[in-house]
């Protein structure tokens with residue numbers, strides 16, 4: 001009798017615990033069913049994947065994990081910063097390639113800088129906007145030599161180069177800063193009709209890895225590889241209030257490098273027009289900003305936020321000999337040059 005009386009509450013307890021386990025099991029099964037991809041979806045062949053290709057077998061909540069927790073991949077104004085691992089090249093290619101876009105690409109090779117053109121173009125044909133139509137606009141004071149070089153080079157289908165003669169100014173600073181005005185005028189004269197996007201690049205550079213349509217956006221700028229560890233008061237902005245490029249020490253987002261900028265024709269036209277007007281206004285006052293057009297570019301981009309930023313992978317410098325961990329691929333890098341020898345007045 002005594003043992004029987006004790007056994008009843010124990011039995012009830014055991015039953016309650018067993019029921020709890022059963023309920024928990026059914027609930028877990030229900031949840032996992034909701035997150036598991038359907039078998040039929042997994043089997044479907046996809047000719048043009050427009051959703052993640054690397055993680056499609058993972059439950060959906062993994063897709064919400066950051067792929068590059070070590071770096072900033074979005075600006076405070078919600079523009080993406082492009083890093084390896086933060087985008088899927090297959091999705092990007094399948095988004096842009098069917099659009100039949102033409103990417104105008106301006107490059108200046110004036111004076112001794114023509115020597116950089118061969119490597120620039122040869123490496124671009126390997127890595128730059130592969131599979132897209134590209135129209136290179138090569139501005140030079142040595143059209144005949146550049147024409148001869150172009151005959152030696154092989155361009156992929158849909159990719160052409162046009163040589164546009166420009167004068168050579170006596171100072172390298174002038175050659176560099178006049179690019180804004182020349183690009184603006186060439187957009188008005190022809191590029192506006194001939195392309196969808198325009199990217200303006202330095203010539204003393206080589207491509208080393210994919211530089212693809214992930215860079216396309218309305219207004220695109222590249223973070224300077226020497227300044228991304230620095231606080232804004234250390235940025236090399238123009239600090240004289242008399243200049244139209246003036247940025248006070250407590251202002252600034254990033255320090256952008258003028259060796260790369262781009263975007264839609266409309267946005268880049270506005271940018272080059274504004275920068276060349278401000279360069280001229282400064283000139284009228286006998287001023288030249290500390291880093292010429294780069295200072296004006298930085299002023300413009302502080303007041304007109306870029307819609308996409310390129311990480312220093314997209315604009316590196318061979319002078320930076322050690323490659324930090326966050327730079328998984330150097331894609332485009334400035335070659336080491338003897339400034340005294342190549343520049344007119346260094």
Ligand SMILES: CC(=O)N[C@H]1[C@@H](OP(=O)(O)OP(=O)(O)OC[C@H]2O[C@@H](n3ccc(=O)[nH]c3=O)[C@H](O)[C@@H]2O)O[C@H](CO)[C@H](O)[C@@H]1O
Pocket residue numbers: 107108109110111112113172175176177201202203204257258259291292293294334342343344
């Ligand atoms: C590390 C460093 O010092 N960077 C600055 C330096 O960049 P860079 O040393 O990259 O300037 P750079 O000498 O490459 O000049 C810029 C571009 O202008 C063209 N070009 C220039 C000179 C010439 O005689 N022929 C010619 O064709 C060429 O396309 C060249 O790539 O100067 C720029 C001038 O605005 C910017 O201020 C950069 O921040």
Ligand SMILES: [Mn+2]
Pocket residue numbers: 202203204259334
């Ligand atoms: Mn350069």
